[in-house]
Amino acid sequence: MIVSFLRRGTLFALLWLIASEGNPAAWPLAVAGIAGATVASLWLLPAKVLPPISPAGLARFLIWFIRQSLAGGVQVALLAVQPRLALRPALIELPLTVPPGLPRLLFTAALSLMPGTLGVRLQGDTLLVHVLDRQQPLQAEELAERVAGVFGGAR
Amino acid sequence: MLLDALTTLLLLAGAVFFFAGTLGLLRFPDVYTRLHALAKADNLGLGCVLAGLALQADSLAVALKLLAIWPLALIASAAVGYSIARRAERLGVVPWQEQDQ
Numbered sequence: 001m002i003v004s005f006l007r008r009g010t011l012f013a014l015l016w017l018i019a020s021e022g023n024p025a026a027w028p029l030a031v032a033g034i035a036g037a038t039v040a041s042l043w044l045l046p047a048k049v050l051p052p053i054s055p056a057g058l059a060r061f062l063i064w065f066i067r068q069s070l071a072g073g074v075q076v077a078l079l080a081v082q083p084r085l086a087l088r089p090a091l092i093e094l095p096l097t098v099p100p101g102l103p104r105l106l107f108t109a110a111l112s113l114m115p116g117t118l119g120v121r122l123q124g125d126t127l128l129v130h131v132l133d134r135q136q137p138l139q140a141e142e143l144a145e146r147v148a149g150v151f152g153g154a155r
Numbered sequence: 156m157l158l159d160a161l162t163t164l165l166l167l168a169g170a171v172f173f174f175a176g177t178l179g180l181l182r183f184p185d186v187y188t189r190l191h192a193l194a195k196a197d198n199l200g201l202g203c204v205l206a207g208l209a210l211q212a213d214s215l216a217v218a219l220k221l222l223a224i225w226p227l228a229l230i231a232s233a234a235v236g237y238s239i240a241r242r243a244e245r246l247g248v249v250p251w252q253e254q255d256q
Contacts, residue, residue: 018223021216069229073199076191077172080179089188089250109233113198118191120240130187130240130250 004047005038012037049101057149064146065110068139072115079132090134091120094127097144107147114139158210165207172200185251186243194236201228 012034020026079086098107108119108127116136121128131138179192205221212218 015223018216018219021214021220069195069202070199072195073172076179076195077175077199080175080182080192080196085182085184085253087183087188087251088253089185090252091250108237109230112194112233112236113229115195116191118187118194118240119237120187120244128244130191132188132191 001047004050005042008041009034009038012041045102051099051102051151053150054152057146057152061146061150065113068110068114072113075115076132086133088133088135090131092129092131092134092138094129094138094140096122096125096127098147103147103151106150107143110143110147111140114143162207162210165203165210169200169203169207172196172203176200186248187240187250190236190240194232198229198232201225 013030016030016034020030096104096107098104104122108122111117111127111129112119116132117138117140118130119127120130129138129140173196176192176196179196180189183189183192202225205225209218209221212221
């Protein structure tokens with residue numbers, strides 16, 4: 001509890017430092033803001049429901065994710081500027097292997113920013129996905145593995 | 156010099172992605188495909204613009220501030236895209252299908 005309070009407090013303090021560009025003039029506001037954000041964060045996402053996060057896994061995920069979102073943006077941009085629309089959309093039911101909670105949230109959010117996929121509805125253990133091209137293979141399995149890597153779960 | 160060139164390149168790339176995203180928003184046939192265009196192309200455009208501007212920042216804090224906008228916008232975009240898509244699906248909006256040639 002104290003450890004996660006300090007850890008999140010440090011994170012919010014760092015954010016404040018960046019947002020205020022290191023200007024110390026408004027320090028009482030900074031203290032109130034950082035304390036408020038930390039309490040709200042622990043209230044909304046208590047430390048005991050947060051699975052342990054592996055920093056190395058997170059770094060690997062981010063590098064891979066940036067590449068994927070680059071590919072996603074390029075693909076949809078090319079589709080948009082083509083004279084003839086080459087869309088073959090479909091709704092697909094995707095069985096989920098990532099555990100509920102934060103991992104599943106990360107999975108759904110990341111999938112929506114990756115090439116050709118958009119999360120539509122989470123229900124039970126399936127995610128309804130809208131795809132731009134139903135002949136393009138889904139990268140759901142690799143994403144699930146990488147999300148598992150973020151949360152330190154060896155799967 | 157090199158920084159300026161890199162900034163110009165990134166800003167131009169950002170403009171191209173924003174343009175393509177807007178084109179997709181106007182041209183794509185239904186709400187789901189339009190969300191694809193917005194969630195992906197515009198986010199990439201934003202990332203390019205922010206990276207280009209961060210290279211010109213006077214201090215590290217300003218550069219980090221610019222770069223911090225990107226993940227926040229990505230989170231908002233993923234959440235809003237999901238919410239709109241779910242609402243559309245709940246209202247019974249059937250995804251557009253291409254005609255067989």
